[in-house]
Amino acid sequence: MNRFLIPLGIFVVVVGFLGVGLTLNPRELPSPLVGKPAPEFSLPQLHDQQKVLSTNDLKGQVWLLNFWASWCGGCKTEHPVLIQLAQSGVVPIYGMDYKDRREEALAWLKEWGNPYPIVAMDESGRAGINYGVYGVPETYVIDKAGVIRYKQIGPLREDILQTKILPLIRELQNQ
Amino acid sequence: MRWLYLVVVLLFPGLAAAAYEASPLAENPQVEARLKALAVELRCLVCQNQTLADSNAPLAEDLRREVREMIVKDMSDKEIIDFLVTRYGDFVLYRPPLKTSTTLLWVGPFLLLIGGATALVFALRRRQRKLTEVSLSEAEHNRVAQMLSEGANRP
Numbered sequence: 001m002n003r004f005l006i007p008l009g010i011f012v013v014v015v016g017f018l019g020v021g022l023t024l025n026p027r028e029l030p031s032p033l034v035g036k037p038a039p040e041f042s043l044p045q046l047h048d049q050q051k052v053l054s055t056n057d058l059k060g061q062v063w064l065l066n067f068w069a070s071w072c073g074g075c076k077t078e079h080p081v082l083i084q085l086a087q088s089g090v091v092p093i094y095g096m097d098y099k100d101r102r103e104e105a106l107a108w109l110k111e112w113g114n115p116y117p118i119v120a121m122d123e124s125g126r127a128g129i130n131y132g133v134y135g136v137p138e139t140y141v142i143d144k145a146g147v148i149r150y151k152q153i154g155p156l157r158e159d160i161l162q163t164k165i166l167p168l169i170r171e172l173q174n175q
Numbered sequence: 176m177r178w179l180y181l182v183v184v185l186l187f188p189g190l191a192a193a194a195y196e197a198s199p200l201a202e203n204p205q206v207e208a209r210l211k212a213l214a215v216e217l218r219c220l221v222c223q224n225q226t227l228a229d230s231n232a233p234l235a236e237d238l239r240r241e242v243r244e245m246i247v248k249d250m251s252d253k254e255i256i257d258f259l260v261t262r263y264g265d266f267v268l269y270r271p272p273l274k275t276s277t278t279l280l281w282v283g284p285f286l287l288l289i290g291g292a293t294a295l296v297f298a299l300r301r302r303q304r305k306l307t308e309v310s311l312s313e314a315e316h317n318r319v320a321q322m323l324s325e326g327a328n329r330p
Contacts, residue, residue, distance in 0.1 A: 026223060032264040099233065125237045132262040134220030134234055 031132055031151040038065070038142045039130035046097050046105055046119035053094065053120040055146065062172045064093040065140040066116070067128060069100040070108035072136045078155035079112050085161065086115035091169050095119035098128050098136050141165060143172045206246050213242055213252060217259065218267050226269065 033039075042054040066082065068075040086093055095116035097105045102121065109119070122128055131140065132151075141150040150168055152160065214228035221232035227239060238259070245255045256268070265271045273281050311319070 029220075029264060029266050032261060125234070126241075128234075129237060129241055129262060132264075134263065 027135065028153050029134075031148075031153075033132050033148050034151055036148060038140065038146050038148050039127070041120065041122075041127045041130070043096075043120040043122060043127060046095070046102065046109075046121050049102075049121075053118050058094065058142070059146050060144055062091055062144060062169055063142050064091055065096060065131075065142060066093050067096045067098045067122075067131070067133050067136045067138045069098045069136050070104040071100065072098075074135075074155045075137045076112065078137055078157070079115075081156045081158055081161060082115040083113050085156075090166065091173075092117050096127060097121045098133065099123065099125045141168055141172070144175065203247075206243060209246050209252075210239060210243050213246075213255060214239060216269055217242075217256075218269055220263055220267065 038055060040055045042052055042056075045051045045053050064085075082093055085091070093115050095118070097119050099122065105119070105121075109116075120127075125133075131138070135153065137155055139152040139156055140148050143149050149172060150165065152165070156165070211228060215226050217227040217238075219225045219227050219230035219232055219235045219238075221234050222230050225235075227235050227242075242255055242259075245258065250258075259267045265277070271277045271280065
C-alpha cells in the first residue's frame with residue numbers, strides 16, 4: 001500500500017502545480033511601476049497637433065491613461081466598455097495613440113466613437129516604453145498625486161471594471 | 176537593370192534579407208557588439224521565449240533602438256539594465272537576480288536533487304536489508320553440480 005502512496009502523492013502535487021499554472025495568464029506580468037509616479041510625458045495631441053498633452057496638466061485628479069491604436073484588435077474589444085465608462089462621467093480617460101498613423105487613428109475614433117477628452121500621440125513608442133507597455137491595450141489608473149495605482153494589461157472588461165477599477169477610483173477620489 | 180536585381184533577389188532571397196538585417200551594423204561596430212551582448216541577456220516581452228536579440232516584434236525593435244541610444248550615450252550595462260527593469264520588472268532578465276521572490280527558482284533544482292538523492296539512498300538501503308544469505312545443503316549442491324555437468328555434455 002505504502003509503495004503506491006508516495007508516487008500518488010507526488011502525482012497529486014505535480015497535477016496541483018500544473019493545474020494552477022494552466023489558469024495563470026503568462027502575458028500578465030506584475031508591473032514594477034504600480035505604486036511609483038507615472039512617467040512624465042509631453043506629447044502632441046491627436047486632434048490638434050499644435051497643442052500638447054502633458055502629465056503636468058492632469059495632476060490633482062484621478063485619471064485613466066489608455067494605450068490604444070487603430071491597428072490593435074483588443075482595443076476594439078474593450079472600446080464599448082470605455083465608451084460606457086466615459087458616458088458615466090466617473091473618471092476621465094486620456095488616450096495614448098501608440099505607434100499609429102494619425103489619419104487612421106482619427107478615422108478609427110470617428111467610426112467607433114471617442115471616449116477620450118484628449119488623445120496624445122506616441123508615434124515613436126517612447127512613452128509606451130516609459131510606462132512598460134508591451135502590448136496594447138493597456139490601461140493605467142493614476143491618482144491625484146500622479147502615482148500609478150493599477151495597471152490593466154489587455155482589454156478592459158466590464159467585470160474587471162466593476163470589481164477592481166471602479167472601487168479603486170472611488171477610493172482614490174475620496175482621498 | 177531592375178529585372179537583373181529582381182532575378183538576383185529571387186534566386187538568392189537570403190542576400191536581400193541579410194542586407195536588410197545587417198544595415199545598422201555598419202554604423203558603429205562597437206555599439207552593435209555591446210547591443211548584441213546585452214540583447215541576448217534580455218527577454219522580449221512580446222514573444223516571451225525569445226531574447227531581445229532574436230525577436231522581430233516591433234517592441235523588441237524599439238527596445239533595441241532605445242538600448243542602442245543608451246550605449247551611444249555611454250551608459251554602463253548596469254544603468255541600461257536598470258532602465259529596463261524599472262519599466263518591465265525582473266521578467267526582462269533571462270538571469271533573474273537572487274532575492275526573496277526568486278529564492279525557489281534558484282534553490283528549487285538543488286532541493287529536488289537533494290530530495291532525489293536522499294530517496295535513492297533510502298531505497299538502496301532498504302533493498303540491501305531485504306537481501307538474506309541463503310546457503311545450500313549438501314544434497315542441493317550435488318544436484319546443481321550434476322545439472323551443470325549435464326548441460327556441459329550436451330552437443
